[in-house]
Amino acid sequence: MTLLEVDGLDCRYGLLQAVRGVSLAIGQGETVALIGANGAGKTTLMRAIAGAHRPHGGRVVFDGADITRAPAHRRVSLGIALVPEGRRLFPGLTVEENLRVAAPPRRRGRWNVQSVLEVFPLLQPRRHMVAANLSGGEQQAVAIGRALMSNPRVLLLDEVSLGLAPVVVDAVYRSLADVIKEGATVLLVEQDLTRALKVAGRVVCMLEGRVVLEGEASSLDRDRVVNAYFGLRRPA
Amino acid sequence: MTLINAILQGIFLGAFYAVLACGLSIMFGVMRIINLAHGDLAVLGAYITFVIVDHTGVSAFIAFLVALPVMIVLGYVLQLTVLERSLKAGILTPLLATFGLSIVIQNLLQLTFSPDVRSLGGSAGAITTSSWLVTNGLSVSALGLVMLVVALIVFGSLQLFLSRTRAGWVMRATAEDPDAAELVGIDSRSVYARATAIAVAIAALGGLFLGIRSVFDPQSGPTQLIFAFEAVVIGGMGSLWGTLLGGIALGVAQTLGAQVHPQFAVMAGHLLFLTVLIVRFGGGRVVLRTAR
Amino acid sequence: MKVQRWTRTSKLFMGGAGALAILLASVPLVFDPDLVQKLTTLLILVLLAAMWNALAGYGGLVSVGQQAFIGIGAYGTVFFAGQGVSPYVAMVLATLVAGVVSVPISLFALRLRAAQFAIGMWVIAEVISIIVRLDQNLGAGTGISLIQLNQYAPNFRQAYTFWLALAFTVIFLAALYFLLRSPLGTSLQAIRDDEDAARSLGVRVAARKRLLFVLAGFGCGAAGVLVVANTLFIEPGSVFSVQWSAYMIFMVLVGGLGTFEGPILGAILLFAIQTTFTQGGPWYLVGLGATAALFALVLPRGLWGTVEERLGLRLMPVGYRVVEAKRDDRAA
Numbered sequence: 001m002t003l004l005e006v007d008g009l010d011c012r013y014g015l016l017q018a019v020r021g022v023s024l025a026i027g028q029g030e031t032v033a034l035i036g037a038n039g040a041g042k043t044t045l046m047r048a049i050a051g052a053h054r055p056h057g058g059r060v061v062f063d064g065a066d067i068t069r070a071p072a073h074r075r076v077s078l079g080i081a082l083v084p085e086g087r088r089l090f091p092g093l094t095v096e097e098n099l100r101v102a103a104p105p106r107r108r109g110r111w112n113v114q115s116v117l118e119v120f121p122l123l124q125p126r127r128h129m130v131a132a133n134l135s136g137g138e139q140q141a142v143a144i145g146r147a148l149m150s151n152p153r154v155l156l157l158d159e160v161s162l163g164l165a166p167v168v169v170d171a172v173y174r175s176l177a178d179v180i181k182e183g184a185t186v187l188l189v190e191q192d193l194t195r196a197l198k199v200a201g202r203v204v205c206m207l208e209g210r211v212v213l214e215g216e217a218s219s220l221d222r223d224r225v226v227n228a229y230f231g232l233r234r235p236a
Numbered sequence: 237m238t239l240i241n242a243i244l245q246g247i248f249l250g251a252f253y254a255v256l257a258c259g260l261s262i263m264f265g266v267m268r269i270i271n272l273a274h275g276d277l278a279v280l281g282a283y284i285t286f287v288i289v290d291h292t293g294v295s296a297f298i299a300f301l302v303a304l305p306v307m308i309v310l311g312y313v314l315q316l317t318v319l320e321r322s323l324k325a326g327i328l329t330p331l332l333a334t335f336g337l338s339i340v341i342q343n344l345l346q347l348t349f350s351p352d353v354r355s356l357g358g359s360a361g362a363i364t365t366s367s368w369l370v371t372n373g374l375s376v377s378a379l380g381l382v383m384l385v386v387a388l389i390v391f392g393s394l395q396l397f398l399s400r401t402r403a404g405w406v407m408r409a410t411a412e413d414p415d416a417a418e419l420v421g422i423d424s425r426s427v428y429a430r431a432t433a434i435a436v437a438i439a440a441l442g443g444l445f446l447g448i449r450s451v452f453d454p455q456s457g458p459t460q461l462i463f464a465f466e467a468v469v470i471g472g473m474g475s476l477w478g479t480l481l482g483g484i485a486l487g488v489a490q491t492l493g494a495q496v497h498p499q500f501a502v503m504a505g506h507l508l509f510l511t512v513l514i515v516r517f518g519g520g521r522v523v524l525r526t527a528r
Numbered sequence: 529m530k531v532q533r534w535t536r537t538s539k540l541f542m543g544g545a546g547a548l549a550i551l552l553a554s555v556p557l558v559f560d561p562d563l564v565q566k567l568t569t570l571l572i573l574v575l576l577a578a579m580w581n582a583l584a585g586y587g588g589l590v591s592v593g594q595q596a597f598i599g600i601g602a603y604g605t606v607f608f609a610g611q612g613v614s615p616y617v618a619m620v621l622a623t624l625v626a627g628v629v630s631v632p633i634s635l636f637a638l639r640l641r642a643a644q645f646a647i648g649m650w651v652i653a654e655v656i657s658i659i660v661r662l663d664q665n666l667g668a669g670t671g672i673s674l675i676q677l678n679q680y681a682p683n684f685r686q687a688y689t690f691w692l693a694l695a696f697t698v699i700f701l702a703a704l705y706f707l708l709r710s711p712l713g714t715s716l717q718a719i720r721d722d723e724d725a726a727r728s729l730g731v732r733v734a735a736r737k738r739l740l741f742v743l744a745g746f747g748c749g750a751a752g753v754l755v756v757a758n759t760l761f762i763e764p765g766s767v768f769s770v771q772w773s774a775y776m777i778f779m780v781l782v783g784g785l786g787t788f789e790g791p792i793l794g795a796i797l798l799f800a801i802q803t804t805f806t807q808g809g810p811w812y813l814v815g816l817g818a819t820a821a822l823f824a825l826v827l828p829r830g831l832w833g834t835v836e837e838r839l840g841l842r843l844m845p846v847g848y849r850v851v852e853a854k855r856d857d858r859a860a
Contacts, residue, residue: 076421088416090409102420270643336821343810517639
């Protein structure tokens with residue numbers, strides 16, 4: 001059952017076209033990895049789905065309803081949550097305040113401050129620490145936890161491994177695996193091909209704003225993926 | 237003794253300036269807007285209170301409680317119509333738009349009420365005039381005490397609101413990163429509207445105190461704006477308690493200046509303001525630059 | 529593609545502007561003193577609008593305190609005339625004083641960010657106003673007249689004042705014009721668009737802004753000089769009033785912020801409104817304020833800026849135009 005659908009999406013920054021006619025469908029419970037080189041349009045696409053970027057054309061459909069015009073905060077209450085690139089925590093707020101701020105009253109569910117801290121035990125001693133003083137890995141954990149607080153139906157993760165040591169990324173992905181195990185629907189952007197292929201059921205590769213490859217992670221040949229990623233052997 | 241008395245009076249005066257400045261500080265802290273119509277909004281609040289007093293004969297404080305919801309609604313409207321557009325436009329736009337608004341408010345007031353000065357002192361009762369002689373040469377006015385207590389309550393409540401309530405955290409989050417706030421489900425538009433409503437309501441409170449301790453007329457707005465702004469800058473822009481301290485510092489500077497010469501009071505405040513600006517932004521680097 | 533400076537329209541217009549200046553010089557010889565006085569007022573407005581635009585439109589500096597320099601110019605004139613200097617020489621001196629005073633003020637004012645700069649300048653104007661009020665020789669709070677001008681017959685006085693106004697306006701507009709055409713002008717545009725990027729390219733942002741600030745100091749001082757020459761009587765309340773800033777903001781916002789022609793258009797508009805609504809009082813000010821706010825929000829490029837953008841029209845060659853070569857560019 002398709003939960004989230006993107007139809008012919010076209011996103012621009014002034015005269016620069018970042019996303020060109022992208023169509024994508026994500027089913028309930030799926031984990032889809034969005035891969036591609038820097039500048040391929042992945043973050044723009046994520047932001048457009050979350051409502052932070054107004055598309056120039058095309059549609060975003062969630063659970064059958066056209067949400068293209070809906071502002072970002074409205075989409076959160078509908079059940080879409082984005083963990084933005086670069087974490088974007090509120091630096092002056094504590095860990096707990098960062099989490100509590102992101103819990104709209106109408107979306108109660110499995111996730112609350114307590115359960116988030118259970119999935120990210122490294123945060124428990126840091127509960128009342130101001131976010132600006134946290135390490136990169138801790139910040140990433142808070143950022144993911146913050147998105148979870150709205151009990152989203154679709155979780156969007158943009159480059160959670162960015163700027164983190166591999167050991168830390170492992171820890172983050174372990175916690176993420178727990179979340180995914182519970183049946184969440186996840187769309188994640190990941191630069192690390194190996195990790196992406198390991199955690200996702202389906203892979204979508206973008207290049208210069210377009211989708212150039214799509215398929216089951218298990219059935220995709222790694223060479224094909226690399227070629228698509230870098231745009232090698234493209235028709236002239 | 238007169239020196240200590242001057243300082244004491246300065247603290248009371250400063251409490252008034254702090255209340256006047258509070259709303260300006262909130263709007264800057266949350267939205268990075270300096271509302272050049274802030275002083276005029278305070279005066280508008282004073283006029284609304286005055287109208288109620290004039291028509292019903294109740295005490296100024298009761299009248300203020302009735303004027304308060306009107307001002308709160310006005311704050312919401314102001315945000316949603318004028319300020320929101322300015323936010324998206326550019327850095328210059330809020331200054332220009334609120335300056336235009338200031339002119340509009342002043343002249344609409346002039347058309348409605350005539351240029352005559354008004355006062356709320358008469359309807360405020362005994363508070364306006366009573367005072368106690370603490371010791372020889374040290375007098376505490378009832379109004380001064382009330383303003384100081386109210387200022388502490390207002391600032392204290394705001395502090396509690398921002399640090400202990402979810403709505404307060406939401407406001408701080410939106411102030412720090414409106415884009416990320418939207419992404420976690422916060423409607424930044426309504427947060428801004430709330431901030432403006434609070435700011436305008438407190439401005440009206442400042443207007444009430446202005447009316448009680450002195451007189452006001454349609455053109456009084458700009459003067460209040462300058463004092464409010466000076467208080468915010470002296471205390472450090474973006475700091476809530478800083479605004480309270482800045483207001484008090486301004487008040488004390490003025491009363492001490494009056495000791496030198498009665499005409500010097502306001503000037504002393506201006507000089508303190510300019511000095512703070514120079515020290516914070518000018519200073520050694522300026523000298524080095526010109527020496528090149 | 530070609531890079532063009534002069535278009536046919538701008539060549540025509542510049543020729544026309546030159547002819548206009550010469551024509552204007554003959555005004556006092558043809559018209560009666562009342563009309564000459566009004567036209568002098570128009571020239572003052574043009575000068576003020578151009579100067580405020582130099583600050584805000586080209587320098588990104590919104591000042592709500594230029595009345596400081598207007599006041600210095602006006603009171604400086606009275607002061608020098610009172611010292612025995614011939615009135616019109618006193619006027620030139622006062623203009624110089626205003627410009628010179630702007631230099632030390634700029635040393636710290638320009639380090640302030642947007643809102644602090646705006647209100648900081650206002651406070652400076654207030655401080656100067658208070659200082660002036662204390663001086664009995666300058667009429668204290670009640671005002672003073674430039675009685676030394678009475679030595680001239682009204683016709684001559686009005687004529688000399690008009691020619692001085694015309695001279696000042698032409699000089700300052702020309703100064704601004706050449707400034708904008710120079711490499712300085714392009715760097716100013718860059719500063720306005722993105723200050724940090726400009727700085728990283730080596731543009732000396734601070735020096736450029738100081739130049740504009742001092743130019744505006746001179747210009748507004750000149751305007752103040754003309755105010756006292758035109759109206760003969762000044763008082764601190766009106767000459768240091770923040771209402772001057774209101775007029776300047778209106779003229780530039782409505783005319784076109786950041787364009788050369790816009791402020792002139794705005795000045796003409798304000799002049800037309802002022803002469804039509806002399807009895808207006810508060811209503812006319814409400815209109816001015818509301819219009820300025822409206823333009824800031826809805827039509828930020830002002831009337832001229834919008835026209836310029838839509839029609840690609842440019843009367844004065846102060847920018848560059850990239851002219852498209854006729855070729856289809858379809859490569860991905």
